[in-house]
Amino acid sequence: MDLFESALRWLLDSENYRAGSRSPLPIQDRLVEHLTYTGISVLAAALIALPLGFFIGHTGRGRQLVISFTGAMRALPTLGLLFFLLMVLDDHVSFDRAPLIGSVIALVILAIPSMLAGCYAGLESVDRTTIDAARANGMTEWQILRLVEIPLALPLIVGGIRSAVLQVIATATIASYVGLGGLGRIITSGIGLYDYDRILGGALLVTALALSVDALFALLQRATATRGLAEHRPARRRTSKSADTAARA
Amino acid sequence: MIEFESVTKQFPDGTVAVEDFSFTLPSRKTTVFVGSSGCGKTTLLRMINRMIEPTSGRITIDGDDIAGRNKVELRRSIGYVLQSSGLLPHRRVVDNVATVPLLHGVKKSQARAEAMDLLDKVGLDRGLARRYPRQLSGGQQQRVGVARALASDPNVLLMDEPFGAVDPIVRADLQSELNRLQRELGKTIVFVTHDIDEAFLLADQVVIFRKGGVIAQAGTPAEILAAPADDFVASFVGADKGKRTLHLQQRPDDDGLTLVVDGDGRPIGVLRPDGALEKQAPRP
Numbered sequence: 001m002d003l004f005e006s007a008l009r010w011l012l013d014s015e016n017y018r019a020g021s022r023s024p025l026p027i028q029d030r031l032v033e034h035l036t037y038t039g040i041s042v043l044a045a046a047l048i049a050l051p052l053g054f055f056i057g058h059t060g061r062g063r064q065l066v067i068s069f070t071g072a073m074r075a076l077p078t079l080g081l082l083f084f085l086l087m088v089l090d091d092h093v094s095f096d097r098a099p100l101i102g103s104v105i106a107l108v109i110l111a112i113p114s115m116l117a118g119c120y121a122g123l124e125s126v127d128r129t130t131i132d133a134a135r136a137n138g139m140t141e142w143q144i145l146r147l148v149e150i151p152l153a154l155p156l157i158v159g160g161i162r163s164a165v166l167q168v169i170a171t172a173t174i175a176s177y178v179g180l181g182g183l184g185r186i187i188t189s190g191i192g193l194y195d196y197d198r199i200l201g202g203a204l205l206v207t208a209l210a211l212s213v214d215a216l217f218a219l220l221q222r223a224t225a226t227r228g229l230a231e232h233r234p235a236r237r238r239t240s241k242s243a244d245t246a247a248r249a
Numbered sequence: 250m251i252e253f254e255s256v257t258k259q260f261p262d263g264t265v266a267v268e269d270f271s272f273t274l275p276s277r278k279t280t281v282f283v284g285s286s287g288c289g290k291t292t293l294l295r296m297i298n299r300m301i302e303p304t305s306g307r308i309t310i311d312g313d314d315i316a317g318r319n320k321v322e323l324r325r326s327i328g329y330v331l332q333s334s335g336l337l338p339h340r341r342v343v344d345n346v347a348t349v350p351l352l353h354g355v356k357k358s359q360a361r362a363e364a365m366d367l368l369d370k371v372g373l374d375r376g377l378a379r380r381y382p383r384q385l386s387g388g389q390q391q392r393v394g395v396a397r398a399l400a401s402d403p404n405v406l407l408m409d410e411p412f413g414a415v416d417p418i419v420r421a422d423l424q425s426e427l428n429r430l431q432r433e434l435g436k437t438i439v440f441v442t443h444d445i446d447e448a449f450l451l452a453d454q455v456v457i458f459r460k461g462g463v464i465a466q467a468g469t470p471a472e473i474l475a476a477p478a479d480d481f482v483a484s485f486v487g488a489d490k491g492k493r494t495l496h497l498q499q500r501p502d503d504d505g506l507t508l509v510v511d512g513d514g515r516p517i518g519v520l521r522p523d524g525a526l527e528k529q530a531p532r533p
Contacts, residue, residue, distance in 0.1 A: 133335025136300055138325030151339050226339040
């Protein structure tokens with residue numbers, strides 16, 4: 001418990017937030033870096049995963065291929081992938097940009113499977129009769145996707161993005177291994193200095209960040225739940241929440 | 250007028266749903282396709298709005314080959330009602346009804362106003378307009394489905410077992426409502442059902458199918474009831490069952506009316522001169 005108290009004291013010490021402190025401080029700068037890496041990676045992953053997921057979910061084509069491929073992607077250890085990417089990138093990009101590009105690629109690869117799964121599972125969960133009726137009423141395939149499938153699948157799509165963001169926030173700490181910033185920088189420097197306040201404080205920061213972003217997504221997921229479709233509430237992750245859903249229902 | 254010209258449909262798995270089917274459905278009349286499941290009646294219906302493409306043969310609407318028409322445009326010009334209402338669960342009733350006009354680019358306020366009128370027409374309270382489909386009963390949902398199908402004022406209305414999933418009382422209600430609507434609107438209706446009573450009640454022309462989309466008999470309800478073409482038809486209309494042997498009866502003291510009588514000798518309705526069956530109100 002002393003360890004925690006001292007880490008918390010370190011976290012609350014305004015000295016650690018003073019602008020211009022020596023790296024890895026101030027904390028808020030690392031926090032911003034961490035969110036930047038996360039943002040870039042999630043955005044890039046979304047640009048790849050969402051269109052692909054919509055295509056698979058709408059057409060049902062290529063599903064098996066993508067499932068096995070993303071399964072393999074999930075199995076890749078991100079840290080190992082990062083070092084491998086650095087070696088490969090070495091020949092192609094300048095050494096000062098390679099760490100950022102490598103980290104982002106590694107995080108994108110981490111984020112794609114959950115997003116893709118949420119996306120096509122969401123589209124597949126839409127009642128076939130509804131889609132059939134929409135088509136028979138004269139919607140184009142594009143209109144079916146835009147006006148029927150995506151709105152109805154939104155909670156699951158957001159759910160996929162939510163778990164991808166969570167993984168990326170937790171994993172973005174590895175960027176510090178290749179000389180970048182982020183909250184991982186605080187932890188690695190703590191390891192180097194045998195400074196347990198920093199190690200634990202950094203870890204607590206990552207956890208707090210992940211939980212608060214997760215909470216935001218939980219709200220978003222609830223907001224996107226289709227009105228008029230009671231049982232299409234998003235899947236709950238925690239029991240406390242499902243209990244309160246049950247109470248409301 | 251909808252014409253099937255030697256239409257065949259073989260599905261990719263080899264099943265032949267319909268083979269060399271030729272038939273003409275008159276304009277502004279109700280044609281009911283009836284048969285047990287797997288007889289190809291739904292396949293035929295769905296070929297009219299190109300939800301299913303025939304393997305060979307031709308389908309024309311008023312002389313126009315539908316194969317040459319843009320699928321989306323064709324579907325928007327044909328009303329379609331499904332068994333499960335197939336309403337968009339995330340849209341309010343009024344917007345569901347306005348689906349096709351909105352796709353056509355009609356202004357939202359105008360489309361909604363017209364949708365409200367349609368709710369009146371199908372006998373729904375305007376107060377339900379702001380509800381979501383899930384908040385309606387099955388019968389109400391079907392009425393919304395009918396209103397949606399009528400929203401683009403189509404000449405042709407396709408109905409695929411629309412009243413199959415509602416309870417008998419509501420079904421009787423919807424059936425008489427559809428008859429009323431049809432007298433008022435005069436659409437070319439193609440109606441699919443496996444319920445022979447429903448077929449006789451709604452149809453100007455009944456087509457009874459065997460497996461494989463083969464016509465067992467086609468004609469007005471009166472013609473079929475009076476002279477079933479063969480044992481299959483006879484058993485289908487219930488003539489061979491002791492329980493409900495539908496047959497026609499004319500008695501001198503009935504003022505020349507033709508009664509439709511079941512096996513127990515109970516009259517279930519009166520045959521109108523144009524061949525339609527006027528069903529008697531159910532007795533308590």
